[in-house]
Amino acid sequence: xxxxxxxxxxxxxxxxxxxxxxxxxxxxxxxxxxxxxxxxxxxxxxxxxxxxxxxxxxxxxxxxxxxxxxxxxxxxxxxxxxxxxxxx
Numbered sequence: 001x002x003x004x005x006x007x008x009x010x011x012x013x014x015x016x017x018x019x020x021x022x023x024x025x026x027x028x029x030x031x032x033x034x035x036x037x038x039x040x041x042x043x044x045x046x047x048x049x050x051x052x053x054x055x056x057x058x059x060x061x062x063x064x065x066x067x068x069x070x071x072x073x074x075x076x077x078x079x080x081x082x083x084x085x086x087x088x
Contacts, residue, residue, distance in 0.1 A: 038088045045081040049074060 056074065059067035 035088065038084050042081060042084045042088070045077050045084065049077055049081065 056067060056070050059070060
């Protein structure tokens with residue numbers, strides 16, 4: 001009787017350990033995917049900010065109103081980039 005109880009408890013403990021390991025692996029995979037997504041978003045936002053600087057410099061002379069609109073958009077993208085960095 002004791003042997004059966006020991007065997008049952010050992011089997012239950014092994015099953016719980018297996019479930020916990022599987023859940024931990026799932027969480028780690030999910031975390032890695034989210035980090036990759038945040039890295040990709042961050043890189044894209046950064047490229048847009050860097051690439052738009054030259055165009056923005058041209059607009060200040062040719063179309064000041066458009067310059068202000070573009071500057072506002074870039075400020076929003078910079079804020080998004082900061083949020084992404086904080087989440088990461």
